[in-house]
Every structure is written in C-alpha cells, then in structure tokens.
Amino acid sequence: MTTTTAEKSGRFALGDRSVNRLGYGAMQLAGPHVMGPPADRDAAIAVLRRAVEFGVDHIDTSDYYGPYVTNEIIREALHPYPEDLVIVTKVGARRTPDGQWPEALAPDELRQAVHDNLDHLGLDTLEVVNLRLPGFAEPVERSLAEPFEALAELQQEGLIRHLGVSNVTTQQYAEAQSIARVVCVQNHYNLVHRHDDPLIDALAREGVAYVPFFPLGGFTPLQSAALDTVARRLETTPMQVALTWLLARSPNLLLIPGTSSVAHLEENLQAAARVLGPAELEELDRIGGTGEPDVDL
Numbered sequence: 001m002t003t004t005t006a007e008k009s010g011r012f013a014l015g016d017r018s019v020n021r022l023g024y025g026a027m028q029l030a031g032p033h034v035m036g037p038p039a040d041r042d043a044a045i046a047v048l049r050r051a052v053e054f055g056v057d058h059i060d061t062s063d064y065y066g067p068y069v070t071n072e073i074i075r076e077a078l079h080p081y082p083e084d085l086v087i088v089t090k091v092g093a094r095r096t097p098d099g100q101w102p103e104a105l106a107p108d109e110l111r112q113a114v115h116d117n118l119d120h121l122g123l124d125t126l127e128v129v130n131l132r133l134p135g136f137a138e139p140v141e142r143s144l145a146e147p148f149e150a151l152a153e154l155q156q157e158g159l160i161r162h163l164g165v166s167n168v169t170t171q172q173y174a175e176a177q178s179i180a181r182v183v184c185v186q187n188h189y190n191l192v193h194r195h196d197d198p199l200i201d202a203l204a205r206e207g208v209a210y211v212p213f214f215p216l217g218g219f220t221p222l223q224s225a226a227l228d229t230v231a232r233r234l235e236t237t238p239m240q241v242a243l244t245w246l247l248a249r250s251p252n253l254l255l256i257p258g259t260s261s262v263a264h265l266e267e268n269l270q271a272a273a274r275v276l277g278p279a280e281l282e283e284l285d286r287i288g289g290t291g292e293p294d295v296d297l
Helices: 041-053 069-078 107-121 145-156 170-179 197-206 221-233 238-249 262-273 278-288
Strands: 011-014 017-020 058-060 086-091 126-132 160-166 182-188 209-213
Touching (some): 011 182, 069 107, 086 107, 107 145, 126 182, 145 170, 160 170, 170 197, 182 197, 197 209, 221 238, 238 262, 238 278
Parallel strands (some): 058 086, 126 160, 160 182, 182 209
Antiparallel strands (some): 011 017
8 A cells, every 4th residue: 555645744543533643724725814715716626635635634624714715615625525534623713804803702603603614514513623712823811611611512412523622721721621522732833832842742641632833933033044954954945844843743743734835735745754863853942942841731
C-alpha cells in the first residue's frame, strides 16, 4: 500500500477515530476577510479534493466562515464524504455585514448553529463540534457551563458525536471536561507563542488532541528573521519549518494549515515528511523560548 503525504505525519485519536496529524483548515476558502464567496470557486474545490488525495482525513471548518460559504464548498467538493474523513466544525460566534465576529453563545443560538452546519455540510450528525469562546487569539476567563451544557444536550440528541473547546484556558477546559467528554482543544500556539506548553503535555497524558491555530502568528521581526535563516539552511519555507516543529513538539498535536492554493497545500503537506535534527530543534526552541513547568489537570 502506498503511504500518502499526510500519513507520514503519524496519527492520533480524535474522539473514537484515528486521523492523520496533518489536516486542513478551510477558513481561507471563503472570500477576503472570510466574508463572501472566493474569487475562484473551482480552485477552492480543487484544493479540497487534492487534500483528500494526499491523505488528509481531518478538515476543520465553521458555518460562520463566509458565512456558510466554506461549508457549502466542502459539500460540493467532497459529498458524499469518504468514510474516513472527519469534519470538525466550530460554533459560538456569528458574522455581521461589516465582518465582525460577535459571540453567539446562547442555547438557542448554538442549537441553530448546529442545525445550520448540518444543513450546509449535508450531514445527519456532526463528528466534532468545538465551542469557540470569545477573544481573537487569547482566551478570556469566564464560565463556559451554560453553552457547553447546551452542546452536551445536542450531543445526547444525536446531532453531535464528540465535543471540543476552542480559545480556552486550562480552567475552562477542566470545567468543560466536568460536564461532558472533551476530545480536543483548539488554541493559539506556535513556535513563539508557548503559553500552552503545560496544557499540551497534560492533554497528551490524557489522550486528548490539541489543535494549534496561527502557526506563524505573533512573530516579531527578529524571530521571523531567525526562522527564515533556519528555513534557508534547510532549503525549505518558514511555514514548513514551523509546521514540522509543531509535529515534533508532541504526538497529540493535530495541524490544520489552510490555503486556497493547490501548490501551497502541497508545500505545507511536505512538512509531514521532513525531520528536524537535534541542532535545528534546539535553535528553533531558542527562537521561541522554552515552556513552563509541567502541570497536572
């Protein structure tokens, strides 16, 4: 059997399914600022189909991308879906005509969001739904009990198979876990943004997936220059180096790099086959600084 590109990254559990650790994030399939349709819908469809051909079996999306646009493109490109494809979506926000992302965490809003995702994706059950909490990149400490309990009720009704949380603190993760099983955490994390190091290690011990977003977000010019230096030496791109570092960071990290270009998709997936040596890993750790002491949850 031929090993596909994404499969070279290894596998990890996402709920009761095992997925390749290198997946695909669909946000960039919508138009500018994640609003409206893309300039080239056929190109967006081609990216999704190529991703699946390369072994991607984990696609991250949301009905508020567009809104609705991204999920409709996913359905057009891939439905009926391959049996091994896991589609993960998010709820907890909505879009305004001027492109803002206000929260939508009331139980009736969450119920409507789940039904909208089901309708636009063409599914009877959503495999994984992440509760996205407010804040663009950094979590805000507040109780998530009411919205997470609303999703747990929808799970009991059979509309959702597994639950996750996004943009949360360690305390919020623990609160969610006390209400219903959490199978993944999706937070801001990358080579230089290492605040979640203790959480990642604790989740790894529990067998819970961690999905970082903004793999190149928040870099200072000096840090970007240092990353560029490593990438040139390895004859690759900064994004590939950043993704490869994340794959090496912990076996429970699932990556969802996004792009609207087939060429860029294939470039990202090459990170699955790349190996960083001890010297490169040490140099990259110096760029971002080290994490904090390990913690228990």
